Amino acid sequence: MxxxxxxxxxxxxxxxxxxxxxxxxxxxxxxxxxGGARVRHGRVKLNIPRLADNGHSVxxxxxxxxxxxxxxxxxxxxxxxxxxxxxxIATLYLSPKCGRPEVAxxxxxxxxxxxxxxxxxxxxxxxxxxxxxxxxxxACLDAT
Amino acid sequence: xxxxxxxxxxxxxxxxxxxxxxxxxxxxxxFRFDAMGKPLPKNVIHTLTVRYNGAExxxxxxxxxxxxxxxxxxxxxxxxxxxxxxxxxxxxGNRGSERAAVSVVG
Amino acid sequence: MAGxxxxxxxxxRSGRLLxxxxxxxxxxxxxxxxxxxxxxxLKSGIEFASADVxxxxxxxxxxxxxxxxxxxxxxWSEPAGRSSKSCASCHDEAAKSMxxxxxxxxxxxxxxARLVNLEGRINICRxxxxxxxxxxxxxxxxxxxxxxxAHQSRGMPVAVTVxxxxxxxxxxxxxxxxxxxxxxxxxCAHCHEQNWGKRLLGETISQGHGNAYPxxxxxxxxxxxxxxxxxxCFFGVRAEVPAAGSEDFLDLELYLAWRARGLPxxxxxxxx
Numbered sequence: 001m002x003x004x005x006x007x008x009x010x011x012x013x014x015x016x017x018x019x020x021x022x023x024x025x026x027x028x029x030x031x032x033x034x035g036g037a038r039v040r041h042g043r044v045k046l047n048i049p050r051l052a053d054n055g056h057s058v059x060x061x062x063x064x065x066x067x068x069x070x071x072x073x074x075x076x077x078x079x080x081x082x083x084x085x086x087x088x089i090a091t092l093y094l095s096p097k098c099g100r101p102e103v104a105x106x107x108x109x110x111x112x113x114x115x116x117x118x119x120x121x122x123x124x125x126x127x128x129x130x131x132x133x134x135x136x137x138x139a140c141l142d143a144t
Numbered sequence: 145x146x147x148x149x150x151x152x153x154x155x156x157x158x159x160x161x162x163x164x165x166x167x168x169x170x171x172x173x174x175f176r177f178d179a180m181g182k183p184l185p186k187n188v189i190h191t192l193t194v195r196y197n198g199a200e201x202x203x204x205x206x207x208x209x210x211x212x213x214x215x216x217x218x219x220x221x222x223x224x225x226x227x228x229x230x231x232x233x234x235x236x237g238n239r240g241s242e243r244a245a246v247s248v249v250g
Numbered sequence: 251m252a253g254x255x256x257x258x259x260x261x262x263r264s265g266r267l268l269x270x271x272x273x274x275x276x277x278x279x280x281x282x283x284x285x286x287x288x289x290x291x292l293k294s295g296i297e298f299a300s301a302d303v304x305x306x307x308x309x310x311x312x313x314x315x316x317x318x319x320x321x322x323x324x325x326w327s328e329p330a331g332r333s334s335k336s337c338a339s340c341h342d343e344a345a346k347s348m349x350x351x352x353x354x355x356x357x358x359x360x361x362x363a364r365l366v367n368l369e370g371r372i373n374i375c376r377x378x379x380x381x382x383x384x385x386x387x388x389x390x391x392x393x394x395x396x397x398x399x400a401h402q403s404r405g406m407p408v409a410v411t412v413x414x415x416x417x418x419x420x421x422x423x424x425x426x427x428x429x430x431x432x433x434x435x436x437x438c439a440h441c442h443e444q445n446w447g448k449r450l451l452g453e454t455i456s457q458g459h460g461n462a463y464p465x466x467x468x469x470x471x472x473x474x475x476x477x478x479x480x481x482x483c484f485f486g487v488r489a490e491v492p493a494a495g496s497e498d499f500l501d502l503e504l505y506l507a508w509r510a511r512g513l514p515x516x517x518x519x520x521x522x
Contacts, residue, residue: 089209
């Protein structure tokens with residue numbers, strides 16, 4: 001990132017506009033997503049490095065414990081960030097016949113934070129898992 | 145848009161197969177500035193849909209929190225020979241598409 | 251001149267940390283230029299990378315640099331310039347004709363009678379044979395073609411030769427390598443010869459080889475050239491930053507390639 005970009009990305013003003021609505025951490029965003037339904041902790045496993053090489057691209061694998069039957073499968077997976085200017089990273093919709101409720105992608109993380117993943121199952125219930133990721137600055141700034 | 149989709153060329157009916165998608169796209173966040181200090185407008189791939197013989201098997205609604213040059217990996221059950229087609233659209237309305245054939249036996 | 255590197259801007263957060271380390275580094279190293287030498291054992295930058303980055307490079311589908319290689323493959327067969335010839339018109343299948351080519355660069359181009367790197371040679375082909383405009387550094391097209399051509403030699407050892415033709419370039423490159431630069435007043439050797447394997451803030455210092463270029467750098471969120479990486483190093487020590495394609499960088503690239511000889515090409519590499 002250029003020096004200006006790094007400065008802009010870390011500007012509290014930009015964060016405030018986007019994150020103000022989040023209120024208490026991710027609680028209000030999660031409520032909006034689940035329509036107020038409870039979210040239980042479990043069944044969602046994150047595979048993400050403890051220390052990211054670079055916040056621009058952090059590999060994330062998600063696996064949900066599910067029998068993968070017509071009655072018990074994963075409807076959608078929501079990836080949330082505690083500190084990014086936009087808390088919702090992505091929503092992934094799986095089909096009942098996906099075979100294996102696992103997905104992988106690469107995310108951007110704006111600094112050290114917790115990543116929260118919520119999975120909605122076929123019965124409407126929400127389960128979640130999270131992981132802490134350390135994200136540091138580059139040793140030498142790159143202005144190219 | 146350069147992009148690649150990876151689907152096994154052949155599978156047996158009922159086998160779970162892995163599908164991977166990689167797309168050349170900056171996923172511009174809208175928070176960066178160019179060298180002159182002008183803001184670079186947000187432009188990310190916001191919707192990506194994967195269909196297998198016409199039926200949707202995977203959909204991703206993405207934001208700027210997905211890394212540049214987005215990469216996605218997911219699974220489906222091989223049912224019948226046919227095509228896996230991936231379509232996507234970005235904030236500027238640009239569309240992209242990649243397809244791969246899969247031959248299913250048994 | 252090599253001694254005239256001046257400050258381009260003041261130190262930022264990491265720069266201040268680096269400045270704080272300066273007395274430690276300056277005391278630990280000899281004031282005179284180090285003896286020219288190659289690191290032993292010779293290790294590619296990938297050996298200093300995390301398991302995630304190593305996995306990303308090793309997996310041709312996960313490796314984002316392969317998107318540029320794929321574009322290069324398309325461009326290889328596309329007619330360009332007034333000649334309407336494509337690379338393939340003369341060179342046929344790149345897998346055959348370009349195998350073993352990239353490891354020999356930079357080299358003196360007979361027609362141009364100067365040192366050229368792979369990017370420069372591609373542009374010579376464009377202007378001389380395709381009657382096309384040269385491509386600028388860091389453009390998608392030049393990165394794609396360079397990555398595609400270099401990729402055909404993946405696994406082959408870097409194999410530049412230094413002889414009477416390019417000895418002056420080699421010596422200038424070597425002198426630049428050992429020249430203290432910038433406000434931070436460090437030479438390439440201080441990090442990459444004296445302190446490779448040690449930590450600099452959160453990162454492990456590599457030996458600074460160019461055998462994987464063009465690379466996909468996570469910091470850039472894109473593929474970039476060796477000269478782009480050299481520019482970021484010069485900025486890193488707060489030195490005046492030469493332009494990509496400059497003679498300074500070409501000479502330095504030759505020295506780096508000589509220093510890396512024997513290491514396998516990895517293009518497209520992935521680095522943090």
